Amino acid sequence: MKYFHIICTLLFGVAVTLFFGKAYPHHLHYQEQFQLFLFDSSYVWDVVKLPGGVADLLGRFCTQFFLYAWTGAIIIGVLLSLMQILMLRLANWGRLYGLSFLPSCLLWLFLLDENALLGGVWAVLLTLLVSWLYEKLPEGKIRRILLVAIVPVLYWMVGPLCIVFPLLQIRRSELPWNVVTLVLLIVMPIILAHFVPVPASKLWTGIHYHRYPTAIPTLLWGSALSIFALTCIVRSLQRWANASSKHVMPIVLYVLVVACMGTVVWKNCNFKAEKTMRYDFMSCHQQWNRIIETITAEKPNNQIGVTVQNLALAMRGELLTHMFDYNQNGLLGLLPDVERDAISPMPTAEALYQLGMVYAAQRTVFEAQEAILDFQKSARCYKRLAQTNLIIGKYEVARKYLMALQKTFYYCDWANETLQLLGDEEAIARHPEYGRLRKMAYQTDFYFSDHVTPQMLEDLYNSNTENRLAYEYMMAAFALTGDRDSFIKYAPKNR
């Protein structure tokens, strides 16, 4: 039976890892780009000072590794498996062994949402861990005092999900102590509302469980409360659950739970979003060849996909020759209007950047970062803001972003290298990207809103006729708007 449990947990962990690593990797990349984890005491304090801060910090710490999807997938696999192991320790599951996977499966479902934060998973896990450790304490007065003392500490560490801990400790013999802990849980948010700068409702539902400030993560709560419900069920069915039986019943239930939950997970996957995120990821990492391969296999039919497709074609010098082999969306397929959200402007910003419209790219990236719903910053955006400030010669501002990136795990080396460039005009001029983009910049200023016009592309091209990308975009714009005269004017034979 011992090996049976290990094998089942292992199988579950591998399934979760394979799922996120193979089927859902770009959801992990998506998560990573909406945070900036800093190895910095002020940053840590800013996170942990809020209720749920410790779980949030651990979540953010883990999320930084999502830059590499397989690392992220392994982390999630381990966390969900650990949770199941702790569930197993909380009760004698016997025949109902399969049900111990249910909370982990619910968290798996929760994590399908690209805005679900890993801090929520850590909140449940830490609560379970504390509950398990508490179970090991000997009976007595100290145990009871600790019960009351742990609640506020746990509330600070993991937020309102800690309610599971006192619920799990409800005993008929300790009723007064249980009442005290539950009263404490009710009083704390009421008092804290006067001191913590968040809406009072967040103190009841959790501050950093979900990126949307107004969202209540029902699956996360469902997972947490299922821990209590399941242990209640197991305890009440103790005699039946632990009656001697072969492995048949636990195996059947295990297979049933995993199969059912696996189906539910698969049915609830947002593969459409995954595809879109994939395009964004590829453009972010400038994987132009991979983009071409992808669009050749399946033509994109959404805004982000078409934008990235056109950018990749232009980067390969194939926009004019092949653009009509793929879906187009007029001018908006080349350079969509900038929306006020965190994700859709990013591919547009990449195109603006590559074209040499550095100021416009900078604004677009900055605004996208500001639109991150839970007010976090983005390593991806910081990197691009450092680059654009470097290109336009704002070295002190670039330095500021780079020095922040020096405090990160993955971007540190890049920041150190880029810092060497600041103020070194010759090195920047020689740089294949920054030097090129400096040369490609507009020579004359004008006002720009959110809508890129063919005229703007024409001006960009005329600022530097060696700007091949601007030429491709300009001609594509003429073709897409049916401006035959302009197209002929700039056609290769007339150039």
Place this chain on the structure above:
Amino acid sequence: MKKILYTLLSILLFSACSGETVKDAKQENVQPSIYPDYLGVTIPVNIAPLCFCMADESALCIDAVITDSHGNNLHSQGGESANFDISDWHALLDKNRGDSLSVTVSAKYEDGWHTYLPFSIYVSADSIDYGICYRLIEPGYEVWSKMGIYERDLSSFDEFALIENTQFEGCVNCHSFNRGNPADMSLHIRGAHSATLLRHNDGPFTAYNTQTDQTLGFCVYPYWHPSGRYVAYSTNATSQLFHIADPNRIEVFDTASDLQVYDVDNNELLLSPLLKQDSVYETYPVFSADGRSLYFCAARALPEGSLQLDSIRYNLCRIDFDPITGNFGSSIDTIVYAEDQRKSVSFPRPSYDGRFLCYTLSDYGQFSIWHHEADLHLLDLSTGKSRPMTEINSKDTESFHNWSSNSRWMVFSSRRDDGLFTRPYFCHVDSEGHVSKPFMLPQQDPRRFYRDRFLSFNAPDFIVSTTHFDSYKASCLINDEFRKDFGVRK
């Protein structure tokens, strides 16, 4: 892992540095280059310690000794910055009111200690107000992230949030006090929970809807009348455009704007046809020290649809105001005809003693925050003559500013530090209009503090005491749907 090792190493370095004796120092014949630049500044007697670091980041250790003419001294040594003990600092300043201090700095580099020529810090006998209040916001464009209104005690390093937009959905701006007295306070909320929170005579806050059918929109840019009975506001139809290739990245401009005064006692807006002309953009209203005039900026309106933003130039104007009746005068005087110099005035701020008026001058428009050429000018109200405040202006933007309640200190925002993030600076202005070298808002570990903070100090204003702002109650008011409507005097 590397980062953690660096951190541990720097902790070790710091602990290794503190308490080290400066020995065999090479005497340099120049004054030290420090950050922030506190060389020769004039400071109020009750300011927080001026902690500083070597401008050159390769220094391994910094040692600073402050001495006065009575033989007292104050010593600090640190790996990153010289951080003076706060109570010793205040004791030293108190003993040297109206006198100067001498600061000797030594820095340790790879090749050993270097000692620099001492520099002076002048301690003015004029004290500064309790603190300042500002908004902290990323210097962005149209979308906002986390922001808030904060109060900073100027005699220490303590900073408190009055309210942050994590408490509601929206943005917060335009905090205003009556000559720094937070008993009269105005604060705007924008977005889904739009409101103006107004507190009068230290009473409770009320959430107002300032939009009426006779005005352009929500009231903005508040300025309290010295009596506390009125608040001057402008209403602006504001737009933004973005430069494609200009260091002044943004143009914020009005396509229409008017002025009005709100009578707090009678809950009514006082309007004048002279202050709501279609052909004129009127903005930034402020009352004179005696409360009998209203200064404001006015520009000829652009023809509809025109984007000749660089032709919008604001002059400084004035109209009489009768605080008894709430009536406006019948004519408008132009006080500074900036249009003539092909310049534009913004943010007029009269000193509370009635001697001066400080304003920002830029090439065009009224949102000088995004104009690198913007500088501060001082108008002597007794002579009517203006001069650029060369003592405090820099190559970069100087824009918003305010006077302390005793009119001897000014706080102004400047982008001189890195060209983007606004920092508050202070300068002394004596009764003759002599202006001292400015100093940056002191911080405990200034380089780390200003480098790590990706926020601008927006619209700094003095406060004479703590604001006693109950952010919980305020957020309840904001999140509640009730708004009291502004009335309009018939």
